[in-house]
Amino acid sequence: MADNERVVLVTGASRGIGRACVAALAGPQTKIYVNDVANLDQAAQTCELATAKGADAEVLPFDVAVPSAVNAAVEAVIKSSGRLDVLVNNAGIARDNLIARLKDEDWDQVLAVNLKGAFNCLKAACRPMMKQRSGRIINISSVVAYMGNPGQSNYAAAKAGLVGLTKAAARELASRQITVNAVAPGFIETEMTANLPEKVRAEMLAQIPLARFGTPEDVAAVVAFLASPAAAYITGEVIHINGGLIMA
Numbered sequence: 001m002a003d004n005e006r007v008v009l010v011t012g013a014s015r016g017i018g019r020a021c022v023a024a025l026a027g028p029q030t031k032i033y034v035n036d037v038a039n040l041d042q043a044a045q046t047c048e049l050a051t052a053k054g055a056d057a058e059v060l061p062f063d064v065a066v067p068s069a070v071n072a073a074v075e076a077v078i079k080s081s082g083r084l085d086v087l088v089n090n091a092g093i094a095r096d097n098l099i100a101r102l103k104d105e106d107w108d109q110v111l112a113v114n115l116k117g118a119f120n121c122l123k124a125a126c127r128p129m130m131k132q133r134s135g136r137i138i139n140i141s142s143v144v145a146y147m148g149n150p151g152q153s154n155y156a157a158a159k160a161g162l163v164g165l166t167k168a169a170a171r172e173l174a175s176r177q178i179t180v181n182a183v184a185p186g187f188i189e190t191e192m193t194a195n196l197p198e199k200v201r202a203e204m205l206a207q208i209p210l211a212r213f214g215t216p217e218d219v220a221a222v223v224a225f226l227a228s229p230a231a232a233y234i235t236g237e238v239i240h241i242n243g244g245l246i247m248a
């Protein structure tokens with residue numbers, strides 16, 4: 001690996017926002033690890049987008065909710081690439097239901113992937129970053145962490161937890177020149193939101209001042225900024241990307 005190569009890991013990058021982040025972070029002198037757990041063919045397609053932009057890309061399958069798998073994957077990255085510069089904690093799931101009907105396993109699974117999964121990756125990644133005395137960690141939260149949403153108590157709690165995790169980690173890691181930030185997307189057009197009933201979509205759209213849903217690229221552009229030298233003096237922040245839905 002060249003001395004000036006940047007090494008990036010994006011979790012949950014088989015599609016949607018994760019895939020767009022890979023495309024936005026890709027370029028010459030970049031090694032990108034594309035994580036996914038179930039759809040490895042799609043993750044390979046994400047790699048092709050990155051290689052078309054001059055990056056070296058590789059699928060890195062692991063489940064973010066399993067600490068031993070995360071540790072093994074990050075160790076493999078360090079063994080092969082020698083460093084890790086950027087971690088994007090994007091992997092996420094939704095298991096929506098009203099609280100009275102929400103199954104314990106759906107609460108546990110959403111917290112395990114969306115919050116503990118990010119912690120697992122952050123913990124594994126911060127060790128080599130501390131040794132390097134540099135690093136960028138970007139967590140993908142959500143507007144529902146700030147405004148709530150009926151039927152999403154588990155998801156909103158996990159995404160609000162990510163904000164606290166971001167700020168605590170930012171304070172812990174700042175002395176090693178590692179920045180930790182979050183983005184909080186609003187309604188973004190991906191598979192996660194594709195099955196919402198038309199009535200719900202119309203109601204949401206009516207509340208968005210910019211009068212459109214977001215794209216994965218809208219989110220990825222901000223993630224790429226937070227990973228860039230231009231964002232060197234930003235840490236512990238949450239950047240809202242929601243078309244004005246809330247103005248926090």
Ligand code: NAP
Nearest residue numbers: 012013014016017037038039063064091092142188190192
């Ligand atoms: P998506 O299209 O459903 O993609 C989710 C990705 O996460 C997939 O690649 C999926 O992999 C992966 N994943 C799920 N569980 C995983 C695990 N245990 N380990 C590793 N990877 C796992 O979702 P998206 O809309 O792009 O959302 C990406 C992130 O943005 C999520 O954190 C989501 O909560 C957040 N977000 C989305 C919106 C929105 O409106 N779409 C708004 C705010 C925040 P598989 O292919 O294996 O399933």
